[in-house]
Amino acid sequence: MLLAAAAVAVWVGLAALGAADAAALTPGERTYAVVRERVFWMTTLQSLLLGYATFEILFRAADASFVGLLPLRGRTRFVDLMVRAYALHLPLLLAPAGYAFGLLDAGAPTGLPAYAAATPALTLLAGLALAAAAHLAAGRSLLSESSHLRKLLASHIVADEHALLLYSPAAALAGALVLGVLNDLFLFHALTADRGDLLALPFAWSALTLVAALVAAARIADAALFPIMARFTEAEAPPPYREDGVPATTPGAGLARLLPPPARPYFLRDLKQLRRRHRIDRVMLWLHGLIAGRLAFTATAELTPAPVFLPLLGAFVGLFLVSGFRLEGPELDSPWLARTLPSRPRDERLGRLAASLIHPAWAVLTAAVAATVAGGLVAGVVVLLGGALLALTLTWGALRLARLARADRMMVAATAWRAAVVSLTGAVLWSIP
Amino acid sequence: MVHPVKPAATPPRLDVRGLVKRFRQLTAVDGFYLTIAPGELVGLVGPNGAGKSTAIKIMTGQLLADAGQVLIDGHDIAAEPLLARTRLGYVPQELTLYPFLTGREVLEFVAEVRQMPPPDAAAAIDELLARFRLTEAQHRLAREYSEGMARKLAISAALLGDPALLILDESLNGLDPRASAEVKAVVAARLRQGTAVLLVSHILEHLERLCSRVVLLHRGRVIHALDRADLDRMRAAGETLEELFLAHTE
Numbered sequence: 001m002l003l004a005a006a007a008v009a010v011w012v013g014l015a016a017l018g019a020a021d022a023a024a025l026t027p028g029e030r031t032y033a034v035v036r037e038r039v040f041w042m043t044t045l046q047s048l049l050l051g052y053a054t055f056e057i058l059f060r061a062a063d064a065s066f067v068g069l070l071p072l073r074g075r076t077r078f079v080d081l082m083v084r085a086y087a088l089h090l091p092l093l094l095a096p097a098g099y100a101f102g103l104l105d106a107g108a109p110t111g112l113p114a115y116a117a118a119t120p121a122l123t124l125l126a127g128l129a130l131a132a133a134a135h136l137a138a139g140r141s142l143l144s145e146s147s148h149l150r151k152l153l154a155s156h157i158v159a160d161e162h163a164l165l166l167y168s169p170a171a172a173l174a175g176a177l178v179l180g181v182l183n184d185l186f187l188f189h190a191l192t193a194d195r196g197d198l199l200a201l202p203f204a205w206s207a208l209t210l211v212a213a214l215v216a217a218a219r220i221a222d223a224a225l226f227p228i229m230a231r232f233t234e235a236e237a238p239p240p241y242r243e244d245g246v247p248a249t250t251p252g253a254g255l256a257r258l259l260p261p262p263a264r265p266y267f268l269r270d271l272k273q274l275r276r277r278h279r280i281d282r283v284m285l286w287l288h289g290l291i292a293g294r295l296a297f298t299a300t301a302e303l304t305p306a307p308v309f310l311p312l313l314g315a316f317v318g319l320f321l322v323s324g325f326r327l328e329g330p331e332l333d334s335p336w337l338a339r340t341l342p343s344r345p346r347d348e349r350l351g352r353l354a355a356s357l358i359h360p361a362w363a364v365l366t367a368a369v370a371a372t373v374a375g376g377l378v379a380g381v382v383v384l385l386g387g388a389l390l391a392l393t394l395t396w397g398a399l400r401l402a403r404l405a406r407a408d409r410m411m412v413a414a415t416a417w418r419a420a421v422v423s424l425t426g427a428v429l430w431s432i433p
Numbered sequence: 434m435v436h437p438v439k440p441a442a443t444p445p446r447l448d449v450r451g452l453v454k455r456f457r458q459l460t461a462v463d464g465f466y467l468t469i470a471p472g473e474l475v476g477l478v479g480p481n482g483a484g485k486s487t488a489i490k491i492m493t494g495q496l497l498a499d500a501g502q503v504l505i506d507g508h509d510i511a512a513e514p515l516l517a518r519t520r521l522g523y524v525p526q527e528l529t530l531y532p533f534l535t536g537r538e539v540l541e542f543v544a545e546v547r548q549m550p551p552p553d554a555a556a557a558i559d560e561l562l563a564r565f566r567l568t569e570a571q572h573r574l575a576r577e578y579s580e581g582m583a584r585k586l587a588i589s590a591a592l593l594g595d596p597a598l599l600i601l602d603e604s605l606n607g608l609d610p611r612a613s614a615e616v617k618a619v620v621a622a623r624l625r626q627g628t629a630v631l632l633v634s635h636i637l638e639h640l641e642r643l644c645s646r647v648v649l650l651h652r653g654r655v656i657h658a659l660d661r662a663d664l665d666r667m668r669a670a671g672e673t674l675e676e677l678f679l680a681h682t683e
Contacts, residue, residue, distance in 0.1 A: 241574050241577070245572055245573075246535050246572055246573075246574060262548075264545070265541075265542050265545035265546050268542070269531060269534060269538075269542050272533065272534060272538065273531060273532075273533040273534060276533040276574070277532075277533045330529070331532075332531065332532065332533060333529070333531075334529045334530055334531045335529060336527075336528070336529065337530075337531070337543065337590070339493070339494070339495045340494065340495065340518060340521065341543065341546045341547070342514075342515045342519040342546065342547060343518075343546055344515065
């Protein structure tokens with residue numbers, strides 16, 4: 001239901017966007033800059049996803065420890081995992097398909113929707129195979145002795161022999177992006193600029209990449225998939241949290257005093273776990289601050305701050321700073337304690353909401369300050385109030401959705417949520433003149 | 434190890450009355466009765482699929498029964514879940530602790546939810562950590578604990594707040610002999626203080642040796658209940674619980 005709703009939302013949103021873009025085309029226009037930009041971002045976003053998601057599927061499949069004991073050939077298991085990877089990623093093509101449909105329906109020249117649909121599709125199909133080959137090649141390095149290069153790459157972040165695994169999602173992303181850019185270039189000219197002679201090229205190299213990568217990956221899998229998995233399990237063993245131990249104090253813990261006493265233990269539990277598990281959130285906060293700061297000093301006079309800062313804030317909070325799926329899912333929860341301790345649901349929800357709001361609150365403040373710089377005090381207050389409402393809605397909404405989702409489907413719920421946030425933010429941003 | 438005294442006048446710590454639970458066509462629990470008095474250690478045993486897990490989930494408030502009632506220290510787990518859970522300590526077979534809290538923080542969280550006064554909570558936590566030899570590891574994250582350490586931490590969490598009833602579901606599994614002896618000693622001490630214990634285990638020797646009563650569950654109902662005298666008689670006659678189990682659960 002959730003996935004279907006998200007798919008419909010994505011389709012409708014992108015189809016509307018396609019129709020709007022088609023309606024705005026100047027008669028006789030041949031550059032189609034707006035459409036190219038949309039297609040580029042759709043291709044990039046799916047490449048971002050597939051680089052890491054394929055890694056997760058190959059190395060962290062939930063049934064890995066069970067299947068590892070079965071007398072299976074590595075190649076058979078690889079086929080099984082790749083079918084899952086394609087099944088998981090193919091729905092991503094709903095977005096470009098919806099956009100292409102919108103263009104077509106609104107009467108854009110037929111080459112344009114074909115280009116909008118084919119570029120992400122070809123890139124996804126070949127990019128997935130490329131990502132699998134990159135991950136398995138990196139995984140194979142676990143079986144050999146460390147080298148000087150790997151020592152350099154590891155940089156004390158991970159053990160030397162795991163260095164290539166650290167970079168394989170980025171390598172997969174880079175490969176998919178290069179493929180995407182080439183596909184974009186040739187398909188655009190072939191389908192919209194009367195260069196039909198170029199049409200075969202992107203299909204040819206995408207097919208070649210697909211086949212070559214799948215064959216290479218299958219060979220590695222056949223030779224060494226299960227030993228790779230065994231070594232990967234070693235690499236996954238949780239290391240000590242920090243060399244100097246867990247810090248005695250947690251920033252923000254003092255805010256517990258503002259809550260009713262029964263809600264405090266839940267607030268502290270969630271605050272500590274989030275802070276320790278998701279240290280990258282603080283980096284995202286800094287990043288948000290930097291982008292907001294840059295916008296504050298470059299915003300033009302005719303652009304009022306609220307339509308700029310609020311979508312940015314919504315995207316950051318909705319994509320990176322929502323904690324509901326982390327706290328309600330198996331990642332940080334203890335179901336038996338949650339179900340058997342004498343807890344009042346109201347207290348637990350309040351404590352959890354408060355802990356989940358800490359980082360979004362910082363983002364709201366940053367956005368409000370940036371809006372004040374850009375547009376004055378009134379703009380700052382508008383962004384502060386609007387941002388607070390937006391952050392509260394997104395945080396509460398994610399918590400509510402996560403509570404409804406099954407624990408073993410939390411990742412699907414989180415993906416659906418993020419797809420909806422991306423679509424909504426995109427639709428809002430693109431609707432700004 | 435344990436020779437509890439059953440005070441007849443005190444109300445039971447656990448009173449399960451005619452529990453029934455159906456999952457569509459399957460009747461998992463079919464008229465299950467069980468009473469545990471203060472200071473009594475009762476073993477619950479049954480073949481896989483006998484309905485033990487379902488019964489435990491109902492007793493701990495994780496499932497609702499289709500019929501019947503569970504009273505924990507006089508409080509109905511379905512009607513008064515907060516009061517009943519305040520009197521209950523439970524350690525499940527499959528443990529998941531809050532992975533990014535330290536062992537001590539997990540216990541502090543449980544003590545706070547159980548609304549223990551902070552000085553009492555700190556003293557109880559220190560005592561349990563020392564008893565289970567977890568003092569040194571108390572500031573390490575729970576995700577870094579071994580299976581045995583995690584189980585000892587979970588038992589400590591269940592013992593906080595002096596529950597009237599302690600349900601241990603396969604809780605001696607995964608423990609080395611020393612840890613197992615530590616758990617048994619702590620449980621024996623709690624029994625002497627009047628806590629009732631329900632021990633679910635497939636290790637029949639444990640049940641034979643430790644329990645004051647053993648209940649055999651099959652197809653959702655109790656088909657045999659042996660008290661300490663029965664168990665001693667069986668042992669004297671050279672019979673084992675395993676033979677009884679095999680004979681009655683075909």
